[in-house]
Amino acid sequence: MPLINPWRRSAEGPPGSQRPHVVIVGAGFGGLQACKELAKAAADITLVDARNHHCFQPLLYQVATAALSPGDIAWPIRAMLRRQQNVEVIMARVTEIDTTARRVHTSEIDLTYDYLVLATGATHSYFGRDDWAPFAPGLKHIADATEIRRRFLLAFERAEVVVDAVEQARLLTFVIIGGGATGVEMAGAFAEVARQTLRHDFRHIDPRNSRIILVEGGPRVLPVFPPALSHYAERSLRAMGAEIELNRMVTGCDARGVSLDDGRRIEASTLVWAAGVVASPAASWIAAEHDRVGRIKVASNLSVPGYPDIFIVGDAAAVDDADGRPVPGIAPAAKQMGAYVASVIAARVGGRQAPAPFAYRHLGDLATIGRKSAVVKLGPLQLTGLIGWLFWSGVHIYFLIGVRNRFVVALNWLWSYVTFQRGARLIGIAPK
Numbered sequence: 001m002p003l004i005n006p007w008r009r010s011a012e013g014p015p016g017s018q019r020p021h022v023v024i025v026g027a028g029f030g031g032l033q034a035c036k037e038l039a040k041a042a043a044d045i046t047l048v049d050a051r052n053h054h055c056f057q058p059l060l061y062q063v064a065t066a067a068l069s070p071g072d073i074a075w076p077i078r079a080m081l082r083r084q085q086n087v088e089v090i091m092a093r094v095t096e097i098d099t100t101a102r103r104v105h106t107s108e109i110d111l112t113y114d115y116l117v118l119a120t121g122a123t124h125s126y127f128g129r130d131d132w133a134p135f136a137p138g139l140k141h142i143a144d145a146t147e148i149r150r151r152f153l154l155a156f157e158r159a160e161v162v163v164d165a166v167e168q169a170r171l172l173t174f175v176i177i178g179g180g181a182t183g184v185e186m187a188g189a190f191a192e193v194a195r196q197t198l199r200h201d202f203r204h205i206d207p208r209n210s211r212i213i214l215v216e217g218g219p220r221v222l223p224v225f226p227p228a229l230s231h232y233a234e235r236s237l238r239a240m241g242a243e244i245e246l247n248r249m250v251t252g253c254d255a256r257g258v259s260l261d262d263g264r265r266i267e268a269s270t271l272v273w274a275a276g277v278v279a280s281p282a283a284s285w286i287a288a289e290h291d292r293v294g295r296i297k298v299a300s301n302l303s304v305p306g307y308p309d310i311f312i313v314g315d316a317a318a319v320d321d322a323d324g325r326p327v328p329g330i331a332p333a334a335k336q337m338g339a340y341v342a343s344v345i346a347a348r349v350g351g352r353q354a355p356a357p358f359a360y361r362h363l364g365d366l367a368t369i370g371r372k373s374a375v376v377k378l379g380p381l382q383l384t385g386l387i388g389w390l391f392w393s394g395v396h397i398y399f400l401i402g403v404r405n406r407f408v409v410a411l412n413w414l415w416s417y418v419t420f421q422r423g424a425r426l427i428g429i430a431p432k
């Protein structure tokens, strides 16, 4: 593998090529924020990501349920950073890190670093049953969302041409495993598509007869919300026609459905996994101490103990807030960590005093249930129903990147609010 530090690639090199080199791995919420906050630092940055785009994961479920198209919620990283002169973007997958040689090995090239920021996020965990993954895809990337959308819409197409009533019922059964925000959002959206969007579109089936089943291992959905909001979400979902199985664990997933821990079997065409997450393998790259889901335990300045020049941000980091509670794996936390690490690095390269230890500020919790219902908790304030949904919509539109995306998403939501229609229902059958 050629050793290339892009900023020192040629004798001429770009201006400032002798400056400290910061390698940031991951252009999600945390890595991107760190990168942007270093715009004025006297450092050269190389941002590495295995994908060429930044994805707004909170709206992935809308791609999976045909409300939005991938391009509405994802943007090319290069385009986002085109004006930031001290950044070079490389699309490559990091495979290994040599902390002694201070070298990052990737699928394409190797990089040397002075400072390393690992912001590689998390992915779904099947609790040791990775063999379930092909049958119950999780939702993390654009490709996951389009695959779930394909399976969901294909089920209706197949049910339309199948004559066997039992098989038809199986095709029209959808199971979502995990009752956190993603599971609740998926269940609500599936129910709306089946009950409203598609109800006049078929001749031999009535999509309103679909079963949407949400399976949750704990006693209530949305466990991070106060019980009153969980119960509100549960009532709303049931009113939309979704079935909810609480205190129920899935014991098996296969091509024809799921098995539950009470011995029941649910024959289903489409399964979605929203039950668990595990951090990226960053901990194994640097042999760092990690928690049970693989998040690296970091010092109060988010560096890795024993490696003062390596920092972890976002879902890959295990860090507590001022009250000793684990900082949650959500976008605002990742952004706050990214900004904080940038301030530490900027202070070091600028010869300034180090900032105070990282302190997480929790802004609130939001989850949408359907076209006009959401639950919101902002400190003592709790919102539900249409007011909650308007708040949720405003926040998500505000945080989307680019005027075009904000406009398109707002227009799409307004349109589907009025008509129940979803524009991104495009699938096909691959040639044999």
Ligand SMILES: Cc1cc2nc3c(=O)[nH]c(=O)nc-3n(C[C@H](O)[C@H](O)[C@H](O)COP(=O)(O)OP(=O)(O)OC[C@H]3O[C@@H](n4cnc5c(N)ncnc54)[C@H](O)[C@@H]3O)c2cc1C
Pocket: 025, 026, 027, 028, 029, 030, 031, 048, 049, 050, 051, 053, 054, 055, 057, 058, 059, 060, 061, 092, 093, 094, 095, 119, 120, 121, 122, 139, 140, 181, 182, 280, 313, 314, 315, 316, 329, 330, 331, 332, 334, 366
């Ligand atoms: C379906 C879903 C819904 C969510 N909804 C919400 C919500 O409503 N509100 C909220 O606040 N949070 C939500 N989250 C959580 C939020 O998206 C994450 O907390 C946030 O994305 C974490 O940011 P991050 O920078 O740590 O990682 P990510 O944003 O996941 O970014 C990690 C990046 O690292 C790259 N990467 C990973 N491994 C490698 C490698 N080996 N080499 C190179 N690149 C690599 C990936 O391609 C990715 O771009 C949701 C997450 C999901 C999956």
